[in-house]
Amino acid sequence: MIRHILTLIWNQRRSNVWIFLELLLVAAILWVVTDALVVDLYTYHRPLGLDTRNTYVVNINRHVETADSLQRAGTGEDMLTLVSRLRQCPEVEAAGIGMWACPYVPANAYRVFVSETDTTVITEENTMSNVYHYLIADIPYFQVFHFQTKQGQPLAEELRQHPGDLVISADVEQKFFGKESGQGKRVKNDPSSTNTYRIAAVSSVIRYDDFTTDDPRLYRVVRTDQDWVKYMKSYDISQFQCFLRMKKAYTEEEMERFLQSQGERLEAGNLYVSSVQSVCDFRDSALKEKFDAQKKQIALTAFMLVNIFFGIVGTFWLRTQSRRAEIGLRAAMGASKRRLCGQLYGEGFWLLLLTVPFVLLILLNLLALDIPDTYRLAYTGWRFALAFGGTYVLLGLMIYLGISIPAKQILRMNPADTLHYE
Numbered sequence: 001m002i003r004h005i006l007t008l009i010w011n012q013r014r015s016n017v018w019i020f021l022e023l024l025l026v027a028a029i030l031w032v033v034t035d036a037l038v039v040d041l042y043t044y045h046r047p048l049g050l051d052t053r054n055t056y057v058v059n060i061n062r063h064v065e066t067a068d069s070l071q072r073a074g075t076g077e078d079m080l081t082l083v084s085r086l087r088q089c090p091e092v093e094a095a096g097i098g099m100w101a102c103p104y105v106p107a108n109a110y111r112v113f114v115s116e117t118d119t120t121v122i123t124e125e126n127t128m129s130n131v132y133h134y135l136i137a138d139i140p141y142f143q144v145f146h147f148q149t150k151q152g153q154p155l156a157e158e159l160r161q162h163p164g165d166l167v168i169s170a171d172v173e174q175k176f177f178g179k180e181s182g183q184g185k186r187v188k189n190d191p192s193s194t195n196t197y198r199i200a201a202v203s204s205v206i207r208y209d210d211f212t213t214d215d216p217r218l219y220r221v222v223r224t225d226q227d228w229v230k231y232m233k234s235y236d237i238s239q240f241q242c243f244l245r246m247k248k249a250y251t252e253e254e255m256e257r258f259l260q261s262q263g264e265r266l267e268a269g270n271l272y273v274s275s276v277q278s279v280c281d282f283r284d285s286a287l288k289e290k291f292d293a294q295k296k297q298i299a300l301t302a303f304m305l306v307n308i309f310f311g312i313v314g315t316f317w318l319r320t321q322s323r324r325a326e327i328g329l330r331a332a333m334g335a336s337k338r339r340l341c342g343q344l345y346g347e348g349f350w351l352l353l354l355t356v357p358f359v360l361l362i363l364l365n366l367l368a369l370d371i372p373d374t375y376r377l378a379y380t381g382w383r384f385a386l387a388f389g390g391t392y393v394l395l396g397l398m399i400y401l402g403i404s405i406p407a408k409q410i411l412r413m414n415p416a417d418t419l420h421y422e
Contacts, residue, residue: 015319016351019315019316019319019351020351020354020355022311022312022315023312023351023352023355023395024355024358024359026308026311026312026395027352027355027359027391027392027395028359028362029304029308030308030391030394030395031359031363031387031388031391032366032372033301033304034386034387034390034391035372035383035387036297036372036373037301038377038383038386038387039372039373039376039377039383040211040294042376042377042383043210043211043212043213043376043377044210044211046207047204047205048206048207048209048210049147049148049169049203049204049205049206049207050103050145050146050147050206051145051146052103052104052145052279052280052283053249053280054093054245054246054247054248054249054250055144055145055243055244055245055246055278055279055280056243056244056245056246056255056276056277056278056279057102057241057242057243057244057276057277057278057279057282058082058086058095058241058242058243058244058273058276059273059274059275059276059277060079060082060237060241060242060271060272060273060274061271061272061274062270062271062272063270063271063272075229075232075237075269076228076229076230076231076232076233076237077229077269078268078269078270078271079097079228079232079237079240079242079268079271080097080225080228080229081268081269082242082266082267082268082271082272082273083095083096083097083242085262085265085266085268086242086244086266086273087140089258089262091246091247091258092244092245092246092247093144093245093246093247094140094143094144094244094245095140095144095242095243095244095245096137096138096139096140096141096142096143096144096242096243097137097138097140097141097222097228097240097241097242097243098135098136098137098138098141098240098241098243099135099136099137099231099235099239099240099241100134100135100136100239101135101136101137101141101219101241101243102241102243102279102282103145103279103282103283104208104209104279104282104283104285104286104287105282105286107135109133109134109135110131110132110133110134111131111132111134111189111218112127112130112131112132112189112190113130113132113134113172113187113188113189113218114130114176114187114188114189114190114191115176115177115185115186115187115188116185116186116187116188116196118176118191119191132172132216132217132218133215133216133217133218134217134218134220135217135218135219135220136219136220136222136231137219137220137221137222138221138222138223138228139156139159139160139221139223140156141243142155142156142159142167142203142219143156143245144243144244144245145243145245146245147167147203147204147206148203148204149201149202149203149204150170150173150202150203150204150205152204155167155201155203158200158201159200159201159221162183162184162200162201163198163200164183164184164197164198164199164200164201164221165197165198165199165200165220165221166187166197166198166199166200166218166219166220166221167199167200167201167202167203167218167219167221168182168187168199168202168203168217168218168219169202169203169204169205169206169214169215169216169217169218170202170203170204170205171205171214171216172216172217172218173199173202175216181202182199182202183199183200183201183202184198184199185198185199186198186199187199187218197220200221203217203219209283209286209287210283210287211287211290212376213375213376213377237271243279244276252278255276255278259273259275259276308398309398312395312398312399312402313398313401313402314402315402316348316398316399316402316403317402317403317405317406319402319403320344320402320403320406320407321406341403341404341407341408344403344407345399345400345403345404348399348400348402348403349396349399352392352395352396352399356392359388363388367379
């Protein structure tokens with residue numbers, strides 16, 4: 001049967017070659033689109049490493065300075081007092097402090113780190129491979145955003161039980177220590193330095209936003225108020241932020257009423273809480289450009305799919321219609337409807353299968369040129385199966401529709417009527 005179908009395809013090669021080229025072009029384009037969609041969906045649905053629901057950034061401002069307040073322009077003690085009062089509110093689940101640590105907000109905070117036993121000389125060529133995102137936060141900060149260890153346990157509880165200076169993400173641990181645990185070990189800023197930092201805990205992998213890959217991070221853990229005061233003397237106090245997790249979801253109006261209900265409790269020295277802003281608002285702003293680009297991409301893809309659908313279905317529809325006389329003749333000579341449909345389907349599917357080696361060749365060339373996105377998702381077997389298989393299943397369905405509908409209409413006719421075409 002297969003040999004007979006291939007013989008028929010070869011005998012009709014003048015018309016089939018154009019159908020073959022059309023299928024080849026469509027399969028290659030559809031694979032590129034499907035593969036990009038697989039990467040975006042996979043990346044978007046991966047765990048972010050933190051939870052921003054019901055979380056808010058507290059905006060702290062200074063009062064207008066007068067001659068009497070110049071010496072108290074907003075100190076670390078004032079900010080710690082405000083944060084302490086917020087923690088005492090019954091509506092607040094947790095309140096923490098961070099520096100350069102607001103999710104979805106870009107911060108140019110990067111530092112070189114190496115493991116304690118690393119003797120690699122840091123040069124201009126290898127500096128970037130040893131640079132990591134560096135943030136500063138206290139233990140309640142990790143409770144606000146529900147950070148977890150790589151084993152899935154609450155990270156804040158782990159930090160309270162183990163001393164140390166740093167939290168590192170699991171991808172940093174793997175780079176520094178391979179399969180060994182990094183907890184309790186030490187890292188430093190330079191191979192020649194004797195100043196080391198002890199790792200208190202290892203967090204799960206963290207990502208900057210929903211469409212990016214892993215963001216290797218190190219968090220400097222500030223454990224005491226005295227340490228915070230030292231930091232706040234070294235930096236402008238506006239660089240430090242307070243983060244809240246509320247016990248339930250609040251609307252913008254409800255959060256405003258919450259602030260008003262606190263009255264003078266939200267003032268300390270020359271500082272006061274001016275407003276709060278949902279972290280989800282930062283997320284919407286950070287992802288707006290990506291979402292807009294995706295909407296355009298989806299619209300273009302949908303338009304392309306509609307054209308592909310009508311193109312493929314129409315091609316095989318007309319091809320089947322043009323063979324009405326042949327089908328009628330075979331039916332008149334006793335061929336069963338099942339055999340006739342099977343032959344037509346076989347020709348269509350074999351034309352599609354013949355494109356596979358050529359599409360694979362195109363795919364290999366694209367991979368060699370590093371055109372597919374392998375940064376966010378490695379080109380694994382399941383990715384190939386999902387994109388490549390999805391492409392051919394979709395094209396197969398289009399071919400089936402293009403053959404099935406006209407073929408069934410022809411086979412319902414009296415064979416004697418269809419012979420008039422012959």
